[in-house]
Amino acid sequence: MQNLQTDLIELLKNEDNLVVDNQLNKNKIIEAALKVEPFLIRLLIMNETFKRHFFQEVENVLVFDKIKFQRFVNNKSFLPDSYTAFKNKIGLAVNDDTTDNFIKAKNDVVLVWPHKDCVLEGGQTKEDQKRNEIFWNETLAPDSVDRLLDAKTFTNFKKYDKDGEHKVIEFKGDENLILKGNNLLVISSLLKTHRGKIKLIYIDPPYNTGNDDFNYNDSFNHSAWLTFIKNRLEIAKELLSPDGSIWINIDDYECHYLKVIADEVFKKENFVGSVVWQHSIQGKGYAGKFSLHHNYILCYSKSEQFSLGQMERTEKHNVNYKNPDNDPNGRWRSGDIRNALYRKNLIYDIKTPSGNIISPPSKGWRFSKDTMQEKIDKGQVYFNEDETKIAYKIYLKDQDGRVPETMWFADEVGTTRTANNEIKQLFGASVFDTPKPEKLLQRIIHIATNEKDIVLDFFAGSGTTASVAHKMNRKFVTTEQMDYVDTVTTERLKKVIEGEQGGISNDVNWQGGGSFVYAELMEYNQYFINKIQDAKSKEDILKVWEEMQAKAFISYQFDKDIFNKSLDAFKTASLETMQQYLIEVLDKNQLYVNFSEIEDTSFNVSEEDKVLNYSFYNKQ
Structure with missing residues (x-):
């Protein structure tokens, strides 16, 4: 059996504007299907493949399933009834059992927003694994x-x-x-x-x-x-x-x-x-x-x-500490005495020994008025020669470490x-x-x-x-x-x-x-993903599918019977497409065995592993 979309292109290529540049004109085709245009019905019913997929016999009369046909034409995949039909669609949808019925003249609508699933990225390393993800x-x-x-x-x-x-x-x-x-x-x-x-x-x-x-x-x-x-x-x-x-x-x-x-x-x-x-x-x-x-x-x-912790000091970090005034507290450097954040109680004037007034900076001083006076009396806060500015002495003896900088050099x-x-x-x-x-x-x-x-x-x-x-x-x-x-x-x-x-x-x-x-x-569906990705031929993929049917957890939206009826069409796809499709139908909630299902016999968790998992989750 040929790919159905390829067959449809061949079937409709001579019809007016239904095939453009060898691609289906989906809007035109769907419009004709919804109107049940006789010319389209005649073409479809004369083709045994399309007759089998899109017509149902009722009391010896063939009835055209226009909704199923619409979903097929809209679907980016090559298989009808694919559960992935909703992919890449964002919009308002009617609240029924399908995913293709986006907003129409109905009252009950919900916002459907499929999202990129980047949580499942496999090769998370930037090293040279070169695995196709x-x-x-x-x-x-x-x-x-x-x-x-x-x-x-x-x-x-x-x-x-x-x-x-x-x-x-x-x-x-x-x-x-x-x-x-x-x-x-x-x-x-x-x-x-x-x-x-x-x-x-x-x-x-x-x-x-x-x-x-x-x-x-x-x-x-x-x-x-x-x-x-x-x-x-x-x-x-x-x-x-x-x-x-x-x-x-x-x-x-x-x-x-x-x-x-x-x-x-x-x-x-x-x-x-x-x-x-x-x-x-x-x-x-x-x-x-x-x-x-x-x-x-x-x-x-x-x-x-x-x-934020302190970093170790070495002598190279102390070169700015001097003692030009023979301060008994030892080496020091000047520090900023302005406050970083505005505080009302830190806004006050400072009177110098000669009676000059030094106004506060816009956000105030670093210390309260009493503490400032105490540090002035001790000489830790000092005035410049014309008594227009003050500075704060930071003593080397008080420095246990150093504040981390944002530049980290190769030699360090x-x-x-x-x-x-x-x-x-x-x-x-x-x-x-x-x-x-x-x-x-x-x-x-x-x-x-x-x-x-x-x-x-x-x-x-x-x-x-x-x-x-x-x-x-x-x-x-x-x-x-x-x-x-x-x-x-x-x-x-x-x-x-x-x-x-x-x-x-x-x-x-x-x-x-x-x-x-x-x-x-503990892997479960991840086991099948690994086998799918490692497959080198279509024969390998079909073997994996056989094993998946018997053991894998498959999405509830996926119909195995319909898929198996279309298996001949599946075989015509490229190896990469076959791999991608089988991965998509796996239930991602079951990539690994959930701890809550550890007692489920279908997962075959050993008694030893059960004991250790219970111990791990209870003792940590």
Whole structure:
């Protein structure tokens, strides 16, 4: 059987304006169908294929199903009765059982707004996996994702320490975790165990530059990427403790779009600052372009309870401290004595020793009137020679650290090349294009956390965040979907436990030790998606379909019987189209086994996994 739309083009190509440039003129055809024009009915009924699909015998009379035919002509897919008929439509629809009846002269209407589903993006890494992800750029009806973000079941539990690999017996609630699976579904599961407990989240997401794996089959690239990020930021916010913060590594391409979304999720007043990190000394220069040497790191707090930590002082940070007047308190520098925010009680005149009056700045002084006089008496606030201005002495002896700056230079925190050398030292080769140096994460973790705090990174990559957190005596949770989580991320953390001496190890006197638990999301429909994407031929796809019919959870909107009757037409499609269609009919709520369904025998969850899942969700 030929593709039905191709057959229809052939059937109608000689009719006036029904086929234009070898494409169906849908409006004209649908208008003729709704009017039951005799010429169209005659052409359709004379073709056995169309007669079988669009006519029904009633009392020996063939009745034309004009609604079914209209849906077929409107459908971008090649199959009739596809549940995807509503795709790419936004508008008012009548409240009945179909999805094609958009606003008409009826009273009961609802707004139907299918949305881009960027939550299911598979290859979330920007490293060179080069996996084609266009199938994930899918439009779902709002009720198609009702259980997508439920807590999931984990499997393949392993514990690693200095003595090697062990079976996991139970969870105590303080384990370091490496969790494999779609990162949105993993962090959604962590809401059940870690909500409000994470002190620091650092992420290095795909930058959407066209050089990474974030490839979409549409023209709304920024929009799709921002949906992908927004879904994750919303859950990240729920995971943060009240005094927690999130740090997001990004470059010029999406930085300003990201800032707008992050302002919305975390609130603009919780924006702490934008760090500029010199990731390269050489940079990349092109004719007519700037030579690129930096990334940005956007920092947001969960609430006003967040406190930015101090950085270490060295003598180079003290060069501005002098003691020209032999002040007994030692070296000092001048500080701004104006107030940053307007306060009525800080608006007052200051009388100098000679009787001059110094008026207050527009927002007032830094101290109350009594405190100001006390500091003047002690000499900590002093006047210039003509007594027209005052200044404030900041003593070196009072400085335990220094306020973090927003410019982070290569000689302080390292570069991408530094990070690649750290990876080569561990694995003998560079396994990532853009890893982050350990000193960069050391600075962030030092500023944003204390010992024993929990650090989360849900774009684990090579495992830098988890490695540095562990060396700095913090707890870590990290997640990654790609298979290198087994060969790189996990292996790196095993080397850390064994006492590897790269990165910041010497700085923190790292001697090894500790442990972590590895686990994976338990796949269900994801298993079939993997098989579909790995298919090399149409024969492979048809074998997957046979298995799907027996075991997969398929969308309730999809009719297997109608599909199987049209299987010959399905076989005429391209391999890519066949792959995309089978992925679309899978129920996305069942990609992985929901924890709430762990006792359902159809999922075959082992008794051992049941015990560990109950322990994990109850002890964390």
